[in-house]
Amino acid sequence: MSKRAEFEAAAAQRILIKDGPYGTEIQRASLAPEDYAGETGLEADQKGNNDLVNLTQPQVIRAICDSYIDAGAHILATNTFNANRISQADYGAQALVHDINVSAARIIREAVDARTDGVQRFVAGAMGPTNKTLSLSPDVEDPGFREVTYDEIVEVYVEQARALVEGGADFILIETVFDTLNCKAAIMAVKQLERELGCDIPLMISLTLTDLSGRNLSGHTVEAFWYTVRHAKPLTIGLNCSFGAEQLRPHVQILSDIADTYLMAYPNAGLPNDLGEYDELPETTAALTKVWAQNGRVNALGGCCGSTPQHIAAMAKAVEGIAPRTVPTIDPDMRLAGLEPFTIAA
Numbered sequence: 001m002s003k004r005a006e007f008e009a010a011a012a013q014r015i016l017i018k019d020g021p022y023g024t025e026i027q028r029a030s031l032a033p034e035d036y037a038g039e040t041g042l043e044a045d046q047k048g049n050n051d052l053v054n055l056t057q058p059q060v061i062r063a064i065c066d067s068y069i070d071a072g073a074h075i076l077a078t079n080t081f082n083a084n085r086i087s088q089a090d091y092g093a094q095a096l097v098h099d100i101n102v103s104a105a106r107i108i109r110e111a112v113d114a115r116t117d118g119v120q121r122f123v124a125g126a127m128g129p130t131n132k133t134l135s136l137s138p139d140v141e142d143p144g145f146r147e148v149t150y151d152e153i154v155e156v157y158v159e160q161a162r163a164l165v166e167g168g169a170d171f172i173l174i175e176t177v178f179d180t181l182n183c184k185a186a187i188m189a190v191k192q193l194e195r196e197l198g199c200d201i202p203l204m205i206s207l208t209l210t211d212l213s214g215r216n217l218s219g220h221t222v223e224a225f226w227y228t229v230r231h232a233k234p235l236t237i238g239l240n241c242s243f244g245a246e247q248l249r250p251h252v253q254i255l256s257d258i259a260d261t262y263l264m265a266y267p268n269a270g271l272p273n274d275l276g277e278y279d280e281l282p283e284t285t286a287a288l289t290k291v292w293a294q295n296g297r298v299n300a301l302g303g304c305c306g307s308t309p310q311h312i313a314a315m316a317k318a319v320e321g322i323a324p325r326t327v328p329t330i331d332p333d334m335r336l337a338g339l340e341p342f343t344i345a346a
Helices: 003-013 023-028 033-037 050-056 058-071 085-091 094-113 150-167 180-197 222-232 245-258 282-294 309-319
Strands: 075-077 122-127 171-177 203-207 236-244 262-268 334-337 341-344
Touching: 003 122, 003 262, 023 050, 023 058, 033 050, 050 058, 050 085, 050 094, 058 075, 058 094, 058 309, 075 094, 085 094, 085 150, 094 122, 094 150, 122 150, 150 171, 150 180, 171 180, 171 236, 180 203, 180 222, 203 222, 203 262, 222 236, 222 245, 222 334, 222 341, 236 245, 245 262, 245 282, 262 282, 282 309
Parallel strands: 075 122, 122 171, 171 203, 203 236, 236 262
Antiparallel strands: 334 341
C-alpha cells in the first residue's frame, strides 16, 4: 500500500495528530554555541541555527521527536523549516543543506519505525518559505526588483525535497506559506522530483495568515489561495502559525467548506505576550481545537509556535473518539483566483 493510501486509511479512522515545533524544545535544551556548530568547522556563530542541530546533536532531535510520539502524534514533521540553501546562507552553512535534511528525515524515520505498538505514523519532510519573497520587492524604490528568481527558488526546493525523501520522508510539507508564488515554486520542485524519481510524493500544504482579515503576505484570501494551489492535488491543505486557535477558527471553517481534500490545522498556542512568549495552557488550546473537531472541520490537528508536547497530548486526548471531517464533494465549477476568488458556475 502506498503512503498516500495508508494516510487515507488512517484518516478515515480518526482525527490524526500532528506534532508541535522543534524550536521551543531546542531552546529548552540550553545548547551552547559550540554545541550547535559541533564538528562542522563552520566559522560563523551557529547559535540559533536549529536546523544544524540535526547534524551536530541528533540525540536532541530524537528526544524531541520521541516526546511528541509519546504525546500521541501520528504525523511527525522534520526539523527542517530553514534547511534550505537560502536560509542557511545566513549562517554560512549552505553547503551542508543536503546532509542536514537527510539527517533530519532519518532521525524521524528511525524514531517512527522504532515503535512497535501498531499505531500508523508518518514522516512529513517540512519545507519553510525561505527568507525571500517572489511576490514582493524588498526595495520600496523599485517595485519590480527581486532578490531571487522563480527558477532559483525551484532549484533550492528541489535540493531540499530530494534530501528529505532520501532520508525517509513519506510526504513533503510546504508550510507557513506567506507568499503564494514561493509555494508554487515548491510545488513545481516536488513535481519535478517526482518525475526524476519516478514515484508519487504526496504534498501537504499549509498557509499562514498575516492579519485577521484572512490574507497571507502576498495578498491571497484563504479561498483564493486554495484555488491557486488546488491543481497540485495535495494530500492535505490547511493553516498553521498565524494566530491562536480562537482567531484562526473562522478561516479554518472557510477552508473546510471548500477544500475537497483532507484538512490539517496547527495553530500557535495563543498569541505571544509582551515578551514574545506564549502563555496559553495546553488545556486551553485543546478546548479550542476540540470545537473544530466537534463541528467536523478537521482531519488532522497539531501545534505551531509556543506549543509543547503537553499541548499535543492535551489535543490528542480532547479529540479522541471524535469522527474526522468528511471530505466534501465540490461541484465542478470553474474556480479562478487573483487575490480574490472568482467562480464561474457550470
